[in-house]
Amino acid sequence: MSVRVVARIRPLLDKELDKDMIVRADSIEPGKPNTMVKIPNPRNEGEEFSFTFNSVYDQSTSQETLFTSEVAPYLKSLFQGLDVTIFAYGVTGTGKTHTMRGGMKLADRGVIPRLLSGVFRRGKKIMKDTGGETTVEVALSYYEIYNDKVYDLLEPPEKRTPTGLPLRAEASGRTVVVGLSERSCADLKDFEKLYIEANTNRVTAATKLNAHSSRSHAILRVKLTQTTGDMVRESTASAIDLAGSEDNRRTDNGKERLVESAAINKSLFVLSQCIDAISRGDKRIPYRESKMTRILSLGQNNGITVMILNLAPLRSYHLDTLSSLNVSSRAKRIEVREIENExxxxxxxxxxxGTTSGGIQRQPLRPLANVHNVHNxxxxxxxxxxxxxxxxxxxxxxxxxxxxxxxxxxxxxxxxxxxxxxxxxxxxxxxxxxxxxxxxxxxxxxxxxxxxxxxxxxxxxxxxxxxxxxxxxxxxxxxxxxxxxxxxxxxxxxxxxxxxxxxDISEAVQKRLDALERRIDSEEWRDDSKSSGLKILLEARQHKERGDDAAALRAYEMALPYFPGQAKLLSKIEKLRARLGGDAPSPRPHRSAKMEDKRRRVFDDNGEYHDGEADIEEMSFVEPPKPKARKTRAKATRPTSMLLEDDGPASPRAQQLLEVVNSRDIAQIKGLVGFGSKKAQDLVDYLSLLGEEEGGRISSLAQLRSVPGMGGRTVERAYEVAFWEA
Ligand SMILES: Nc1ncnc2c1ncn2[C@@H]1O[C@H](COP(=O)(O)OP(=O)(O)OP(=O)(O)O)[C@@H](O)[C@H]1O
Incomplete structure (x- = not known):
């Protein structure tokens, strides 16, 4: 079945005015339940857009109604062994936390406390009905993803490490957080104590758009274990309160809030890309580009998934509301397999x-759950x-x-x-x-x-x-x-x-999986190591700009192990050392006399060393140009020239590429090699998410490469081919 998507429109808050309301719930026919959200076309107020969902709840909907209609029916499924995921999605200040957590008063309690209440009630009933033959145990884990790092909310903040907890993909396809604590919970009282305490560990702050804005995605996992004799069935309910997207032109966010906001917006952007990719039937879904999407595993996980789209009815949210309506509409197309856990x-x-020696210490591999969403x-x-x-x-x-x-x-x-x-x-x-x-x-x-x-x-x-x-x-x-x-x-x-x-077959499985894990780890390490190197380069550049040559030199030297033998980096180090009157020059890559001449010429012609261009010239000099060999040579020099562009002033070629990108003109962007309509549109969407601090622009090739879904190869091709003659 598909992901169930329901919309909830929140009521007006104290200072909000009736006249600013532009979003309303409607039904297909009078007397039928609401299934449509209507909102005016921002370009033509006389026209109205309609978005259809499985259900739409208007401003008057109580917490109880929402729970009874959308969550309570799946309690039975949960006890039948299905995993249930409920997540709230929407712009900041639209009522996600209110929906999931709610207030302290009984009537205000949100989905999570009501879900737990239902779980305990049902569990007790099963134990009673089976005369104690079946036992039901409930265990909780609760964590947040803050600035793309995972932190255990059941542990005090002092225990947090700067890198947070790592993730691991299980054989089942599920992503798990390694080292997460789990607490067993005997009853609702137990739960409330834990939950209230844990929520104080969650990062929230006042922003202009929400006095208690969640600055992280919070994930509560309720593990249910039913045991009858020697049969054990486990199922999990996940309740996820996502942080809300923010338009930083409206937030007046300071530096810290902006950093959080960028992480929130990026993860939500990746989520929307995953939703797009799944609904298009793409083979590659960019789950891995954010921890939130890895954990949410939309369309990968089995069981039942309910997405609650929270909406504010106000004009000031007009474009943001349209954007979330669009994303959620596409989410309806995601198929989730309704498979019980065994x-x-x-x-x-x-x-x-004795066919084995010790057995395997991991879950057996199971068929992947998301194959149904990979159409090709x-x-x-x-x-x-x-x-x-x-x-x-x-x-x-x-x-x-x-x-x-x-x-x-x-x-x-x-x-x-x-x-x-x-x-x-x-x-x-x-x-x-x-x-x-x-x-x-x-x-x-x-x-x-x-x-x-x-x-x-x-x-x-x-x-x-x-x-x-x-x-x-x-x-x-x-x-x-x-x-x-x-x-x-x-x-x-x-x-x-x-x-x-x-x-010993189990040993063979074990070995194979270990090798696989090592391989994946090393893939990840490569990515991490490259980005760490780039970060150090960036730091070095900043020191240089501030005139702190000594710190810049240290940073360049630190970056060297990440980019061994890079001519430009070595040259920078050498220049800085010379300027500081310090150490002996570092080893230089071998150059012919002709090459040195050419290099000098590049210095002389430009008055100043022009990094990327200089290196391209330099490399092309190693092999004199032959028309046929040009393509191969371009390929060979690509990593060097691209890397060198990551630091130092952008070359004319890079500037030209960035100008096209920052034009936000789809037609122009599509003119770049490797950019189709989709990639161009994604790029424009991404640019619109950039905060004012970044000037709403992509300012370097490194930044362009870090745009979700972009990939270094695309940027390289656009860089190398589109402006070859530049
Ligand atoms: N259905 C509702 N009924 C009454 N008040 C609501 C409702 N939904 C939201 N609110 C109020 O609106 C405000 C913003 O809600 P909330 O903090 O839940 O938004 P959010 O989407 O979680 O925002 P953020 O993403 O910034 O955390 C709160 O004061 C909340 O009490």
């Missing part, structure tokens, strides 16, 4: 024939889907998850039969299911998880699994394609060695 078993005896799909995913469809027609197996059909296995027969899907008392009872677009599709088979990992019960001997080589391949391929996107998946599939069926 039942797992604790205390499964270890196979006596990947091969591994398709193959796995086809396999699932075939498997679904076969009789349900005993607890062994995978068997290698090609070879008789020595694994002892499992002693614990896995219940047939519909016979489990914890499974869906049929009637409660929401109509699903996927109804006719056979559900993918689910795998059991090793229990030792998921339960806090005394450690049980870990369960071992028998996995065929082909299955290992398919699963690993899918993980790769998810994390590194289709490009890397294809690479991986081409290089993947054939895993032999070995006596």
């Amino acid at each position: 039942v797992v078993f604790k205390q499964v005896p270890k196979a006596s024939s 799909g990947n091969i591994a995913a398709k193959a796995a889907d086809a396999k699932q469809a075939t498997d679904a027609n076969k009789p349900v197996k005993a607890f062994s998850v995978y068997t290698d059909k090609s070879k008789p296995t020595t694994t002892a027969p499992p002693t614990m039969p896995r219940p047939v899907a519909n016979s489990s008392q914890l499974r869906r009872s049929g009637g409660a299911k929401r109509p699903s677009d996927q109804e006719s599709i056979v559900r993918p088979s689910k795998l059991a998880r090793p229990v030792a990992h998921t339960l806090s019960a005394p450690s049980a001997p870990s369960n071992t699994m028998t996995v065929s080589a082909a299955q290992i391949e398919a699963l690993v391929e899918k993980k790769v394609s998810e994390i590194l996107a289709a490009r890397v998946a294809a690479e991986q599939s081409a290089q993947a060695p054939q895993v032999q069926v070995q006596p």
